[in-house]
Amino acid sequence: MSRVKTAFERLEQQGRKALIPYVTAGDPQPDVTVPLMHAMVEAGADIIELGIPFSDPMADGPTIQLACERALVHNTTIIDVLGMVKTFRETDGETPVVLMGYLNPIEMTGYERFVELAADAGVDGVLTVDLPPEESGEFVRLLNERDMDAIFLLAPTTEESRVAEVCRHGSGYIYYVSVKGVTGSAALDVEEVASKVAMIRSHTDMQVAVGFGIRDAASARAISDVADGAIVGSVLVNQIAALAETPDQIPAAVAAIVKDMRTAMDA
Amino acid sequence: MPTNNDLAKLKQLPDATGHFGPYGGRFVSETLVSALQELEQTYEKLWRDPAFQAEFDRDLAHYVGRPSPLYFAERLTAHAGGAKIFLKREDLNHTGAHKVNNTIGQALLAKYTGKPRIIAETGAGQHGVASATVAARLGLKCYVYMGADDVERQKLNVYRMKLLGAEVIPVESGTRTLKDAMNEAMRDWVTNVDDTFYIIGTAAGPHPYPKLVRDFQAVIGREARAQCLEQTGRLPDALVACVGGGSNAIGLFHPFIEDEGVRMIGVEAGGDGVETGRHAAPLTVGRPGVLHGNRTYLMADDAGQIQGTHSVSAGLDYPGVGPEHSWLKDCGRAEYTAATDEEAMDAFRLLTRIEGIMPALESSHAVAHAIKLAKEMDKDQTIVVNLSGRGDKDIHTVAQIDGVEA
Numbered sequence A: 001m002s003r004v005k006t007a008f009e010r011l012e013q014q015g016r017k018a019l020i021p022y023v024t025a026g027d028p029q030p031d032v033t034v035p036l037m038h039a040m041v042e043a044g045a046d047i048i049e050l051g052i053p054f055s056d057p058m059a060d061g062p063t064i065q066l067a068c069e070r071a072l073v074h075n076t077t078i079i080d081v082l083g084m085v086k087t088f089r090e091t092d093g094e095t096p097v098v099l100m101g102y103l104n105p106i107e108m109t110g111y112e113r114f115v116e117l118a119a120d121a122g123v124d125g126v127l128t129v130d131l132p133p134e135e136s137g138e139f140v141r142l143l144n145e146r147d148m149d150a151i152f153l154l155a156p157t158t159e160e161s162r163v164a165e166v167c168r169h170g171s172g173y174i175y176y177v178s179v180k181g182v183t184g185s186a187a188l189d190v191e192e193v194a195s196k197v198a199m200i201r202s203h204t205d206m207q208v209a210v211g212f213g214i215r216d217a218a219s220a221r222a223i224s225d226v227a228d229g230a231i232v233g234s235v236l237v238n239q240i241a242a243l244a245e246t247p248d249q250i251p252a253a254v255a256a257i258v259k260d261m262r263t264a265m266d267a
Numbered sequence B: 001m002p003t004n005n006d007l008a009k010l011k012q013l014p015d016a017t018g019h020f021g022p023y024g025g026r027f028v029s030e031t032l033v034s035a036l037q038e039l040e041q042t043y044e045k046l047w048r049d050p051a052f053q054a055e056f057d058r059d060l061a062h063y064v065g066r067p068s069p070l071y072f073a074e075r076l077t078a079h080a081g082g083a084k085i086f087l088k089r090e091d092l093n094h095t096g097a098h099k100v101n102n103t104i105g106q107a108l109l110a111k112y113t114g115k116p117r118i119i120a121e122t123g124a125g126q127h128g129v130a131s132a133t134v135a136a137r138l139g140l141k142c143y144v145y146m147g148a149d150d151v152e153r154q155k156l157n158v159y160r161m162k163l164l165g166a167e168v169i170p171v172e173s174g175t176r177t178l179k180d181a182m183n184e185a186m187r188d189w190v191t192n193v194d195d196t197f198y199i200i201g202t203a204a205g206p207h208p209y210p211k212l213v214r215d216f217q218a219v220i221g222r223e224a225r226a227q228c229l230e231q232t233g234r235l236p237d238a239l240v241a242c243v244g245g246g247s248n249a250i251g252l253f254h255p256f257i258e259d260e261g262v263r264m265i266g267v268e269a270g271g272d273g274v275e276t277g278r279h280a281a282p283l284t285v286g287r288p289g290v291l292h293g294n295r296t297y298l299m300a301d302d303a304g305q306i307q308g309t310h311s312v313s314a315g316l317d318y319p320g321v322g323p324e325h326s327w328l329k330d331c332g333r334a335e336y337t338a339a340t341d342e343e344a345m346d347a348f349r350l351l352t353r354i355e356g357i358m359p360a361l362e363s364s365h366a367v368a369h370a371i372k373l374a375k376e377m378d379k380d381q382t383i384v385v386n387l388s389g390r391g392d393k394d395i396h397t398v399a400q401i402d403g404v405e406a
Helices: A003-014 A030-042 A062-073 A078-091 A103-109 A111-121 A137-145 A160-169 A190-201 A217-226 A234-242 A247-266 B004-012 B030-047 B050-064 B074-080 B099-113 B126-138 B148-153 B155-163 B178-191 B209-217 B219-232 B247-256 B323-331 B341-355 B361-375 B392-402
Strands: A018-024 A048-051 A097-101 A125-128 A152-154 A173-177 A207-211 A229-232 B023-027 B070-072 B084-089 B117-122 B141-147 B167-171 B196-199 B238-242 B263-271 B287-291 B293-298 B335-340 B382-387
Touching (some): A018 A062, A078 A103, A103 A111, A111 A137, A229 A247, B004 B323, B030 B209, B084 B361, B099 B126, B099 B196, B126 B141, B155 B167, B219 B247, B238 B361, B247 B382, B263 B341, B335 B361, B341 B361, B341 B392, B361 B392
Parallel strands (some): A097 A125, A152 A173, A173 A207, B117 B196, B238 B263
């Protein structure tokens, strides 16, 4: 069974919702990432979304663009990112790690080679922002063969007639994008999200996690009341940016934000 | 070389899912999928509608000033000393380049879909000017994303856009050129997808853009084919066009795909020379990958990061290319090469001095290659060069290279 599924089953038994932090691998420098991942788990993260830096992150706002730029100053490659996951796995065999990024670095690595390396590193799922289900056949098949989940996005603009089709390609969980826009943009409308999540649930048994627009403990709590998980990225990445000159302080500072959210979600 | 039957099939592409062989497709985040599906449906319906076609043709005739002439460049031909060189005068279009053919078409689509807000990306500013122009004419609000470096080197076009009522948004991220402008336009579209029509300026991006931009630009090739038959009694032996994203080239090439004897040659920006790495020539020295919604030849490093590009011409300064060119290359139906900054500058000066035609620096790449090619061909053969734009916008750049204040 995949670690993602195990994690959600355990949460369900405990009556809790998933807290899923996102950070860009290699930001602001490569040696920060693994300690940061452990610190976030310690603070209550259930799944970690680890961004693969890309030169042209078209679906991301300025916060994550800059995170990619900081990581790329150190030439953090997709192979380096897989190495970080492997190191993380040496002491954490339980917390699922989902890679999130854009297709071109994966294409250049080659689907087969990437999947082989990712499975070997202990990756549990891959979310490729610019790879909708229609283009994903071969890649999803290869991931599934190695028991990794292909995680897909649904958006406020996704027609209901398409939801079941997207869900049919995916596994692990659905990432519902709460706002029209890039990461780190406008505040979210919880009622609107609640009705969309309900609609999505009528088409799939998969858990629905919600991301984009969650910026504090209160919004994480509000989302966890209406969905199966809260994904939080830009607010953590902003903290990393603020401490880029004193990277030793990053794990504890980011963990503190995660912990606040965890506390609010479990209250 | 493919057979005639293959060529007929090649001309019918893209397939129903927007692919040209392995290239093209729709590689976008989920938020944009429904907008692209809607655009595809609208386009397919309207493109077959005689009323839409009539309106498009009327605008091209009376607003753009088509057909553009096919001009026999006698002194340039004599200078090269080989094949006869004809120039397809897209520089004479309203706004000064081929770009307007496409913006007229897409603005009509915007009008039919009822979206009040237009966005566009631009490199040299020609597509931005053409978008601002059609927006002004239809009373639509227009926002143009332009790399901060390009804003600097294309000041004249920036001011033209402002005069036309458009807002020019300088893009400071990444390499501050066309690719970054396109990233930023995509981000805007994702945010404002309900009320915004994105007029992509080249035959690239997610399906259906490569197809519809080509269809709107194919008027160039249809006219050139008929004009060449009329003036010379036969089809040309070779077509030459510059390729950045490749919209002027695909517009010229496409109507000739089944004419097996007609060579089609795209000329990319060789910058300081393709061997230096400072260029914008993905078809010449790049490799396939995925960027800006389509799979195509790209300039990317081993890790998949998009590489910085360099060209004296802002309009060719782009690390990707339209997907149909990638497939025409792999099939062997079209050939691609590069001209350096220096070769383009020489061609710019030469054409200006001996024909009194000042070409855009982009188009100068095509002229440079055509001169070389003509020398290798017989005097009774003909080359049609797409003179895709005029050079007024580049005077500042040329003056700077000459060390003159302009």
